[in-house]
Amino acid sequence: MDTFARQLGRTLGMAMLIGAASNCGSGEENPYKPQPAWSGKQASVPAPPTLPSASTYKQGDAYTVAGAIHQLRSLLHSKEVTAQPISIVGYIVDSNIPRAPDCAVHKTGKKDPDNCSPELPSFWIADEKGSTKGPKIRAVGWARNFAVIFDAMTAYKKLKPGDQPKEPINDDILNVPLPFPLPAVGTKVKLTGAYNFSKTVVSDMVSEPVGGVIAPTKFEVLEPGTEVAHFAKPLP
Numbered sequence: 001m002d003t004f005a006r007q008l009g010r011t012l013g014m015a016m017l018i019g020a021a022s023n024c025g026s027g028e029e030n031p032y033k034p035q036p037a038w039s040g041k042q043a044s045v046p047a048p049p050t051l052p053s054a055s056t057y058k059q060g061d062a063y064t065v066a067g068a069i070h071q072l073r074s075l076l077h078s079k080e081v082t083a084q085p086i087s088i089v090g091y092i093v094d095s096n097i098p099r100a101p102d103c104a105v106h107k108t109g110k111k112d113p114d115n116c117s118p119e120l121p122s123f124w125i126a127d128e129k130g131s132t133k134g135p136k137i138r139a140v141g142w143a144r145n146f147a148v149i150f151d152a153m154t155a156y157k158k159l160k161p162g163d164q165p166k167e168p169i170n171d172d173i174l175n176v177p178l179p180f181p182l183p184a185v186g187t188k189v190k191l192t193g194a195y196n197f198s199k200t201v202v203s204d205m206v207s208e209p210v211g212g213v214i215a216p217t218k219f220e221v222l223e224p225g226t227e228v229a230h231f232a233k234p235l236p
Contacts, residue, residue, distance in 0.1 A: 062087035062190055065127045065211075069135050072195065072212045087192040088214060089222065090125030092185050093132050097121065097149060097229050104146040105231050107154075118146055120204050123183040124211075125191070138208050139183070139191055141201045141215030144173050146231075152178040154235060173202060179219035186225025192218035 057067030063081065068088050071077040096119050103116035112118070121143040124136040143149050152169035159165060168177040183189070193216040198207040206213055 059089050062089045064088070065090045065125055065137050066135055068137060068195060068214075069211055072197070082194075082196050085193050085217070086195055087190055087218075088125065088137060088195065089188070089190045090127055090137065091129040091131075091223075092123050092183055092187045092189060092225065093126045093130060093136060095123040095183055095185055095229065097123075097146070097182070097184075098232055100146045100149075100231055102233060105150055105233070106147055108147040108151050110147065112145075112147075120144075120201055120206055121146060121149055122206070125189065129186065129188070135211055137195075137211045138206065138213045139216055140199055140206050140213055141174060141193070142171075142176060142183075142219065143178055144171055144202050148178065149182065149229075150231075150235075152180075152182060153229065153231075156180060156182065157235065176217055179216075181221070181224075182229035183219075184225050184227040184229040186227050187221060188223035188225075190218075190220040190222055191216035192220075 056064060057070065058064065063071070063086060065088060068081055068086065071081045099119075100121075101116060101118050103113050104118035120140055122138050122140050124138050126132070126134055126136045128134065143152075148169070148171050155169055156165060165180055168180055170177050181187075191214055193214050195212055195214045197209055197212050198205060199213040199215050200206075201215070
């Protein structure tokens, strides 16, 4: 009898556990109560950004600034813009010519003072005219220092409106002609040259980890700007 009682007890216990498990979550003790729709202040969700499409990566045979930067930062497409020279179109939105320190503004052949530390001559292009906050690409390697620009500015100012220089001023170290007209904010240009995250010019390395750097060997003006390249102080 004792053995039968124990087996019966175990059987009844298992039946009770199974019955309890089958009733778990049935919702009888906590039935669903539908709630009314939210009537308070709606959440303010910003619109999704407009991403550049493949059709906006180029203008003719040249990349846009956004297109060149996209390809440069892509693991799949970076070689398309770094393996060989490319062309990029954009508006000049900044230039460090007006910010050149006075100690660096002089004729070539004169040494800068020892405490003079000018930047490498540079300008920046963007897709939108006047846009200094968005993506930009830095252009270097078109002049090694501000003394070469001083010589070019001195020679070019003698030209009458509409004239072209008979012999453009050359940077004899970089072996490139300086652009004419000299780069100024507001001008739309087409630059052709090597493009990458960094570029070494003579002994100076310039790195731009966001927008990259182009060293143009060809400078084409697509739309002239209203400004003229100038130093902080007028030429003598």
